[in-house]
Amino acid sequence: ERLTFLEGVRTITSAGDATTQVGMSAHAYVFNEDMVDDYFFNADGELLIVPQLGAIRVFTEMGIMDVEPLEICLIPRGMMFKIMKGGGQTVWRGYICENYGAKFTLPDRGPIGANCLANPRDFKTPVAAFEDKETPCRVHVKWCGKFYVTEIGHSPLDVVAWHGNYAPFKYDLRTFSPVGAIRFDHPDPSIFSVLTAPTEDAGTANVDFVIFPPRWLVAEHTFRPPWYHRNIMSEFMGLIHGQYDAKEEGFVPGGMSLHNMMLPHGPDALAFEKASNTELKPVKLDHTMAFMFETRYPQQLTRYAAELETLQDDYLECWDGLERKFDGTPGLK
Known part of the structure; x- marks a missing residue:
């Protein structure tokens, strides 16, 4: 089936x-045809696009951005654009976060100070470019959840x-400068926030865009993978x-996973055993890039997503091997 970017969003x-x-809403896209005479703008929110397979060319009112996997781009609310293929693929796919709330901005770095995480100098805006075409074109608009053309x-x-x-702007995720513990324990996961769309309640977010990039793990006396937890944020990964x-x-x-607000989750049994028994020497976590769209609001699954044939029906079984470890021994003082 031939699909343009706009036709291939689910x-x-x-x-x-x-x-x-x-x-917010979380979408997946897949396409194999350029948007030639079709154009789109979203009055409902800004679009954060995360390519996973295949580079894309994003032609906006304000210029052109070539965006490849391990880069992201953001198209502001109401900005006209079309998307074309970029590179020798047969299919292009990725993820989209549609942010209905306050626009994405850099998170407050607090005690971290002026540097690290996503640095402002690494965000790139396009130079002006235009398309001089006097032929029939279709303009698609999303407004209050409905589509018009x-x-x-x-x-x-x-x-x-x-x-x-x-x-609009683009950002290379490989320029993110991670910070973390250099002795023990876990800092708050907000240290991995690239962008945030804040709310009026401090400590919560309309949307956070969080990544888990290559990094060194050096903490001692510490279970290094993410701990078992439940919290107010709903995590689309x-x-x-x-x-x-x-x-x-x-x-x-x-792939995608969803852990909604107040639902407990954490490492699977294999990751637990591996992390519990490994020697705690410095380890480079490499050749990986995961991300989350997380929000303070519960994320409702669409009918399309619930009826996918590629759902992992045995997902819950990843925790089946976890055994009781508590024996009453006092912990460290």
Whole structure:
């Protein structure tokens, strides 16, 4: 089947409400045809695009961005664009976070200070580019959760210059400078936040975009994978490439998992045993890139996602091998 980017988007989860500009949706996309005479803008929210397979060319009103896997791009709310293939693939796929709330910004780094995490200097905006085309074109609009289309007699990407700070941008995830413990224990997972869309309640977010990049693990007297937990954030996770350290089996590149708010989760039995018995010497976690779209709101699964034939029906069994370890021995003081 021949699909353009716009035709190949499928919604996986949704949280909040586009009409009140609260929450988000998580989508997957797959396509194999360029958007030639079709253009799109989303009045409901900004679009954070995460390619997983195949580079894409994003042609916006304000210029062109070539975005490959391990890079991301953001298209602001209401900005016209079309997406084409970039590179010799047969299929292109990836993930999209549609943010209905406050626009994405860099997180407050607090005691970390001025450097590390995602540094402002690494975000790139396009130079002006235009498309001079006086032929019939279709403009697709998403507005209050519904889609509309109209035909015009020219390309809507005929803007020859721009200025200001309401602009699309791209970011290379490989320039993210991770921080972490250098002696013991786990810092808060917010140290992996690339971008955040804040809410009025400090300590929660409308959406956080979080990555788990290659990094050194050096903590002593510490279970190094993510601990077992439940919290207010609903976690939609994807894997761009490699292996995720807390789910060594079953979670493949291009796959997705969802752990909703207040549902307990953590490393599978294999990861637990491996981490519990390994020598605690410095280890390089390499050749991996996982991410999360996480939100303070519960993410509802769409009918499309619930009826996928590729659901992992035995997902819960990854924790079956976990055994009781508590024997009453006092812990460290």
